[in-house]
Amino acid sequence: MKHLKYILIFALSSAMGTLQAQDLKELMKENRENREANYAKWGPTSDHNGMGYVVRAGFVLGGTTPLPLPKEIRKINEFAPKGGFSLGIDGYKYFNTKWGLSAGLRFFMQGMRTGAEVKNYNMAIVMGEDVVEGRFTGTDITETRMTGFTIPVTATYRVGARWTFNLGPYVSYWIYRDFDGEVFDGYLREGSPVGQKITIGADNPASYDFSDDMRHFSWGMEFCADFRIKKHLNVFGLLDWGMNDVFKSDFETVTFSLFPLYATFGMAYYY
Template sequence: MRKILTMLMVLFVIAAHAQQESLVRFEQYVQAGFNFGALTPVSLPNNIRRIDSWVPKFCPSIGYEGVYRFNERWGVGLAMKFEYKGMVVKDSVAYLHTIITVNEDGQTTEFEGDFTGTNETHAYNGYLTVPVNAVYDPGGNWRFKLGFYMAFLVDSKFEGTVSDGYIRNGDSLGEKIMISEATFDFKNELRTFDVGLQGGAGYRLSKKLSVEGNLNWGLRPAFPSSFEGIGFNMYNIFLTLGVAYQIR
């Protein structure tokens, strides 16, 4: 009796698996696109008085995605991609707490305090990103995705200049030091792991080729709370626009 029950259970599992396989499809895509956005606070703090300019950098994104379909409508997608996220922003700031380096007459002096004047920041960071999404296909040419991502920093750049202003050494009541131009470089302070939400849609241009747009919203501040070179939290918020080609 035990052997018969075991055989029946095995046959049941095989039959269920065969039935499931008839409903499930595995799709594979290669993806390429560009990221547009910024490493930015979610809302502008009072220290940033005006955004003078924002220029996107060349931020490619290439990757592979596999989609496991439970039925014709729903599936789950797992991807891996290498991408850059960056921008150049110039703004006017007041009493922005930071750490700067002044080079004069061959001597280097570092100041930490509240700066007022013009700030220009260059960010350009490379990530190995792993998105996980629920995939919904309503029929026709559209496909929608919603999920989260994990990203690992593999290349970093966060530097810039401050100019035409002054710094209060130590804090807002400290000694006033005039700054014609100084530099900062915080790439070594960036967190090496990021996590966030993402969602987007794709539209099929043909049987194999689609155009896609995905919004990626970081939930983890780019710098740890112990770092005092930036007086507010900054997050990776980027829109990826590109194409996907189905290889299977």
């Protein structure tokens, strides 16, 4: 009788375990089917393992900045991105429902205007017909403008059916680049911090132009986040973080490196 009791308990436990395993299997199958249905709803491809392309358009905001801020720059009085735009196309290939690869070509226009209080800031300024180099203390206004093309190559990762993230390197070529400005409300010590003092008033600013000293090529890392609002339509935010100085290696007037750091916000259409 005692043995029969144990046999019944074992049989009941086995049956319950089998039912639980079947329930778990059914639940996993249901979750998988729901996930696949969700991916099928949001696309962009029917099997999520295919190829396609994305057309992107957006507004560009950002600037060219030193990292970290050098001691010569004492205070930022003004920062105004020169609202630009970006238009391009990306090709993508998904290897499964999550991972893929993307490469693109984009045309962009970008720029900024900054105003800062500086001290002992190395500068080469135009005064009349002469170029005078030395250490400037006072107010500096800088404007930069760049136009060109960017080629990104990124890994693609999907989080659920609606979020997509891209990360990878890019290279840019600047067809047009401009870096100029003016200084005033201060003085220039010619040659060194103890050189001859040249006063520069607000009513007679001195100008500078380092456009010809800028590189044509820039490279860095790109991060992009897409959110699908329709099956083929996304909103996106994109950040291009430059890793090399905007100036040529033999340019010594600006004594610290400046890096392009620009974000793009816009719409993307998936095919």
